[in-house]
Amino acid sequence: MKLVVQVKLMPDAVQAPALGATLHAVNEAADWVSVVAYERGVPREYELRKHAYAELKARGLGAQAAQHTIKKVRDAYTTLKANIRAGNLGPKGSKRRAKAESKPVAFRPGAAQPYDDRCLSWQYDAQTVSIWTTAGRLKNVRFACSPDALKILRKHRKGESDLIERDGVFYLIAVCDVPEAERYEPSGFLGVDLGITNIATTSTGYRAAGRGLNRHRKRQLDLRRKLQAKGTKSAKRRLKHRARKEQRHAANVNHIVSKQIVTTAERTGAGIALEDLSGIRSRVRLRKDQRTQLHSWSFHQLASFVEYKAKRAGVPLVYVDPAYTSQQCSECSYIDRKNRVGQATFACRSCGALMHADDNASHNIGRKGEAVWIAGRESRVPATP
Structure with a gap:
């Protein structure tokens, strides 16, 4: 069974800008690869590498980062195609579907970037990671998580981990392969x-x-409406601070x-x-x-x-x-x-x-x-x- 464990990175004043610059660089490169893929009819991943790998290396991306960036773009188009086929973007001819099909897939500056064990290593006892960036390898980047999450990471972490930036805070989302317990025969x-x-x-x-959850949602909705109507800098700051609270x-x-x-x-x-x-x-x-x-x-x-x-x-x-x-x-x-x-x-x-x-x-x-x-x-x- 696949579980994901999210840990919060706590980089110092030197490490944080390097992580931010890395995410911006790989997502800017992903936007460029997306344009190439769109213009060439979204070829398969192996063929897309022929058109994009050398340029990504020239942009300063490492070999593994370049490979993951190309794969991320190809996976994004696969997801888009699946959503269109499932009708999630509306029927053929709808404005939403036409808009999605008329331009390349775009990536946010802080969008997730996958890391494998070649460019990310974990030190569980010290609760630190060593991670590749465009400024070189960063060592002893501290992370924080619950004791249960640390136990799962130590025993079951397997595969890739994603680095994301959310509201100026960096997180690593690790995939853990946890064995399922044997199912019993139910009595009812x-x-x-x-x-x-x-x-x-x-x-x-x-x-x-x-009742409590519905009241909480109504309070959050009323507050968002008031702050959006006010439109001042402090109101926008408050909206950003309260994002995802609900x-x-x-x-x-x-x-x-x-x-x-x-x-x-x-x-x-x-x-x-x-x-x-x-x-x-x-x-x-x-x-x-x-x-x-x-x-x-x-x-x-x-x-x-x-x-x-x-x-x-x-x-x-x-x-x-x-x-x-x-x-x-x-x-x-x-x-x-x-x-x-x-x-x-x-x-x-x-x-x-x-x-x-x-x-x-x-x-x-x-x-x-x-x-x-x-x-x-x-x-x-x-x-x-």
């Missing part, structure tokens, strides 16, 4: 209903209310909720059933005043946190079709749109069962998860000779 499935009013509701009775807060909440879900499943010997909500933003039609709330909903991030924590703990996890989970009675299985009386109330028109709507949906999801697991287990049984 814990259904998880994801939502906006309640972030997550499980079939065991746990409910993570979204995102960090939401990620922290999702980490707490996902840990609670996985810990409960592991303690009870159950598996986890999650709704497959891919594409829900394009399917749902809401009023204009509700769209901000929908597009701020970080259900995908929460699901990914649950998924990787479950893999580390050996907890079985399945995704189920969310169709009718909010309309079907978990007691008698009767389906009717009118069963959902309100946002929080479920009243079955067949058996008269009355319960919280999210609790009802979580039980339905748990049963669907068990059915999916049984079907998958049966498909893995070898055929009788």
